[in-house]
Amino acid sequence: MSNLLNKLSVRSPWLFRINAGSCNGCDVELATTALIPRFDVERFGCRYCGSPRHADVVLITGPVTLKMRDKVLKLWDEIPNPKVTVAVGICPISGGVFRDSYSLAEPLDHLIPVDVNVPGCPPRPQAILEGVVLAKKIWMRKLGIEEG
């Protein structure tokens, strides 16, 4: 039964965004990827959801600032397993231009397990789409269903 449910729901991982202190550049690119018909992320069955409890793939932008660290961890904990974490932009990956700043916690992968990195400042919408498709593949692998 659960396998059947998995197979039925497997086409549509829902996306959730966390802004961990981003400059909004990457968030604009994420909005672009989702909202305008040109890059249409809904072709892959993905859509943005408002609640972390509905999400399967989480896209995190921004260097994790000290103020946001606990909130990011709390939100991330609320997402049901199996979840796929995507770091969008160079900030969550390495700190980017803000690396070694007094107000940053640490790179995202020191705090939570990251699955996909999409570097860029900001990355192109197509690069983010690539990342989402890669995340979907990993998500299916975690569910035990290989993409046919």
Place this chain on the structure above:
Amino acid sequence: MAGFLKVLLRNVLQGPSTDPYPLGPTFSPDSIRGKVVVDPTMCIGCGMCVHVCTAGAINIQHNENGHVITIYRNSCCLCANCHLYCPTGAITLTDDWHSAHEQAVKYQQIEQQHIDYEPCLGCGTPVRVMPLALVSKLYAGKPDVDPEHVRHLCPRCRQMEDAVRTYNLQHPEAPASGNDEA
């Protein structure tokens, strides 16, 4: 009503405006800034790119026999300052923007070039052989200079050669033969 039909007809004729990527081909603007590459034949290891790099993504390690330039792509913010300030034009930004990768290969996202030094033809100390394009530009107005010879000299030996050539001197290390008559 007529306006709606016009839009419908246009959409039927033109097809969807969605970019088919990643299921089909996409476009790249001419001015897009993608992954950074270093040309090892041109890099002289001056460190200007390290100085101007906004994100501190470039590292140059000097040792006795050469230098290693490393660019960490996961720190690079694609500002192209290195490309702008590189005095030899060794750093360029390609149009390759396919940057998404899995966590397992995170620390392999680097651009690294090893540049080996060669012994100076004059004194034997290891020197960075100057790029031929650079030497040809430097000595463009001097047909009596052999660029292939000059590029293998260390700065000191090059100065010496220049002085000898300019003032028609005897080379200090050459056997003194005609000095007695002078």
